[in-house]
Each structure stands twice: as structure tokens, then as C-alpha cells.
Amino acid sequence: MSQNAVLYDEDFYAWTVEQARLLRSGKLSAIDAANIAEEVESMGRSDRRELQSRLVVLTLHLLKWRFQPSARSRSWLATIEEQRLQTEQVFAESPSLRPLAANMLSPAYAIARERAIAETGLADDMFPATCPFALDEVLSHSFLPKP
Amino acid sequence: MTRNAVDYEEDFYAWTVEQARLLRAGEFSALDIANIAEEIESLGRSDRRELASRLTVLLVHLLKWLKQPDMRSKSWSATIREQRRQIEKLLRESPSLRPFIATALSESYSDARDDAVEETGLSAAEFPASCPFALDEVLARSFLPEPAARPSPAVP
Numbered sequence: 090m091s092q093n094a095v096l097y098d099e100d101f102y103a104w105t106v107e108q109a110r111l112l113r114s115g116k117l118s119a120i121d122a123a124n125i126a127e128e129v130e131s132m133g134r135s136d137r138r139e140l141q142s143r144l145v146v147l148t149l150h151l152l153k154w155r156f157q158p159s160a161r162s163r164s165w166l167a168t169i170e171e172q173r174l175q176t177e178q179v180f181a182e183s184p185s186l187r188p189l190a191a192n193m194l195s196p197a198y199a200i201a202r203e204r205a206i207a208e209t210g211l212a213d214d215m216f217p218a219t220c221p222f223a224l225d226e227v228l229s230h231s232f233l234p235k236p
Numbered sequence: 237m238t239r240n241a242v243d244y245e246e247d248f249y250a251w252t253v254e255q256a257r258l259l260r261a262g263e264f265s266a267l268d269i270a271n272i273a274e275e276i277e278s279l280g281r282s283d284r285r286e287l288a289s290r291l292t293v294l295l296v297h298l299l300k301w302l303k304q305p306d307m308r309s310k311s312w313s314a315t316i317r318e319q320r321r322q323i324e325k326l327l328r329e330s331p332s333l334r335p336f337i338a339t340a341l342s343e344s345y346s347d348a349r350d351d352a353v354e355e356t357g358l359s360a361a362e363f364p365a366s367c368p369f370a371l372d373e374v375l376a377r378s379f380l381p382e383p384a385a386r387p388s389p390a391v392p
Contacts, residue, residue, distance in 0.1 A: 105283075133252030
């Protein structure tokens, strides 16, 4: 066990090979359970972060679409569509992330709003303080905000 | 597997939460051993892939540095520096990848040569068929290749 922990800190690649071997040969008493738990959990965290970051990009582009109509472009549309497709992919792999998305929307919007101010050069009071889009709208393929 | 265990295929996020809990609680008999092994192994695989891919980017830029001296830029040297730094970090975290990098060099070079031909528009014949740099040179922070301006004693 302690040998495993040393290996984890000193040689990550060798650790992955060793742990996979121990798991497959059923030597469960010898596995580095604490670090495996940490690694498995961090895979879930990274999916959660991906979702959060896609919501930021989506709401940013919806904001720009709504408040800077003169600059609308195919590239914005493509970004919106791509983020929706990738978000669906995340939900397809992990349906349990769907309920978490509702709680992520408002922090994602706060970041998107700051970026929208920086990117458009528009006054910050142009943009609503709280997210003007419902989660369903943000994720729906047919939704684009009207000015 | 307990009968209400979260299925890896059905819900990956819920699976990670559940497996981490079982590991920490020492409930090994309920673990999804095969999929944990697969995931842990794929972390190692992805480090190996990152190493090969950084090596390729590094070699492309060394080749361009060598063959297009008038196009040299801060951006090229920044890319070279960054790839070396990240490769050092990978090797520091996983010293056992070091033997792998020696064998990866020739494979990465062949990709790098194709990319360099594509990116420079120079003919493939301009670039040596096998890697002209030693692994030590490729990884050394101080090394940047210079075209042989005058005959060098090292070259027959």
C-alpha cells in the first residue's frame, strides 16, 4: 500500500500500469485505493467542469446575439450549435449531470456577462444582472434570443 | 456488483461518484473492477500520447527553424520552449516514460517531417529521412539547429 503511494507520487505512468494489473488480477488488498478514488473522482469533476465551461460559452454567444445584433455571424451560430451538441453528448454519457446544470447556469452567466462586456465594449448596464434565458432555452436547438 | 450499482455505460458521472465512495469505504467486493482498471490504464495511455504529440510539435518547429531561417520568429521559439517544458514535466511525473520517448522519437519524426513539408511548402527531399537531431538535443533547452554554413568536420 505505502509502496503504491510512493509510486503514485514518483512515477504516475508506472503507477497506472501497476494498478491496472493489480485490479485485473484480483489483488484488491494491494491496490492504492485512496489514489484510485481520487483519480476516478477527478474524471467526474472534469466532466462537470466541461459542462460549466460549455454553458459559459453558450450564454456568452446568446448574449452577444441578443445585444449586438449587427455583429451576428455564421461563426457565432456555429459556436452555439456546437456547444449545444457537446452538452447533449455530456448528458448522454452522464444523465445525472442534467440536474446539476440548473445550478450551474447562474454562475456560468456571471462569467459570460463579464466576457460579453469585455468583448463587445458595450456598457455593463446593457446586460441583465441575472441570466435572461431559461436553461431549456439555452440548450434548445431552436432557440435564438430576439432583440 | 450490488444490484443497485450505477452502470458505467449508463451514467459515467454517477459511476465515478459511486466508485470513489466504494474505494474510500473499502467495499472492494462491490467495485466495478474491469472499468476502473480500464480508466486508470487510459490515464497512462493519454500521458504517453501527450508525450508523442509534444515531441512531434517540437520536431516540426526544429525542422522549420533549420530549413526556414528567415521565417524564424518569437512564436516558434516560444513553441519550442513550451513543448520542452511540458515534456520535462511529463518525464518528471513519470520517469518510466523516459525509455518510451527514445523509441517514440523516430515515429514522431516521421509525422513531424510530413507536417513540416505541408507547412513550409518545401519538398520532402529537403528534410532528412531519419531524425537529424539526437534525443538529448531535442530536449535540451539550449539547443536550436543551425544550417551547416560551411563544411563541418562531423559531416563526411
